Amino acid sequence: MNRLIKHGLMFGNLFHVHSPALVERYNRALEHLTGKRTDLSDFHIDISGYSPEVGDELNDHLYLNHQGVNRQFILLSMEQRTAPLLNMKFSTSRAILQDFIAENEAQLFALTARDAVAGELVNSVYDVTTPARLFDIRRVEIEADTTAGTVKDAEKLGAMVDRFKTEPDGWFDDVLIADMITLAGKTGDVVRNPVRLKQMGFDQRNFWTAHFGGLYVFQDLEHPAVIAPSGKGHLGKLPLEFVFDASEPNRIAQFLTLNGLAEPIFEGRETHAAAILRQKMDFVLIDAVTSAGGDLSGTTRADMRSLARRFHADLPQEFHALGALVNWIENGSKWPLITSDHPAYFYTLRASDTKDAALVNMLLAELAPKDARQMFICHKELFYATYAQWPEAKKAYVVDFLVAEYQVDKAGARDTLFGHDAPMAEPARKRDVPKRDKGDRDMIARVGPWGAVRRNR
Known part of the structure; x- marks a missing residue:
């Protein structure tokens, strides 16, 4: 994993905690949530405040996520909002934290200037000892406050101010006034600068x-x-x-189709699709070459054709099917019949433009495991686990590719692969490229380039 860490592909963009003040704030929050402290003076944290170094020190990498549910969090800085979420147990957790930070940006900025904000993603489930328990998770609420209880005290002070203003004898209540002065010393002026975090809940x-x-x-x-x-x-x-x-690809394909969750990657963008499919072919090729013990030293994109010829006997069905699809897109050849039980089927799909697009792309990455780029982008937990099993040659190639062609323009790569722009006009064809005949076009409109989804009987 050192190669990934070195190039910022693992543990990248974490927030660095190194000043004594921040370390002390972190320790106060950590003790508040877990009863533990760290002796480290220098460590890194993710968006939730989890630190791999602290996890190693405590010999507990779930110290903020006991039983893998109700994840706790520690916010030291607004810079954490762009950090990844490590040791993810639920795909929704990072988005929930990002939304919470965005909705309370001004308040959290003020609160973290003086203290750490500690909280928890709360649902009604405290353990998932059986799979059925997952279905009891319906809604996630966020509870948060500073370690000094500033938000709670501010709410209490606000209620006191209301009493002071509305009760007939409020001006003469010395005890009330004294309590207000004491709390104001902790919270500041809550009338001019209210300290309040929005109560937020998220359906899961x-x-x-x-x-x-x-x-x-x-x-x-x-x-x-x-x-x-x-x-x-x-x-x-x-x-x-x-x-x-995974042994039921036809039924998974039917599920995606019935719910409108997936579409062909070339839908309305044929020029991009050919390049995407060629890159998928490269990853399939690299997987075959390295599995056969081939040497990739000094290999460039231009060497791919030579590798494909040398290792032709080792190339799987996915490579040939994707190649036929590229030929159909670029040259108007006969469209390939790639049915839902074909190994290449899920390589030809991306998520449709729905609220669950990220989740569907995550699923497709797992169903098309030889596409290392999509797995890294959409399912990092699976990528890291799979990467550890690869031959060294494949590890080196994939890391070099991600550094050279993904890291330099993450947003552009994601838009090309998964974006949902307005349908693009069919690109002008070269004169020497035969057009698809009307029969092909009608068939494609009905069933797509892979043929009808087979239904299990």
């Missing part, structure tokens, strides 16, 4: 969880289902009728 109906081998729970859909790529035999009885695993 569709999500991924790392529990039980990794599950994608889709409850808030017309056709709900659970997808367990690693297997479903251990899950027992669940509240949802339909549960699919």
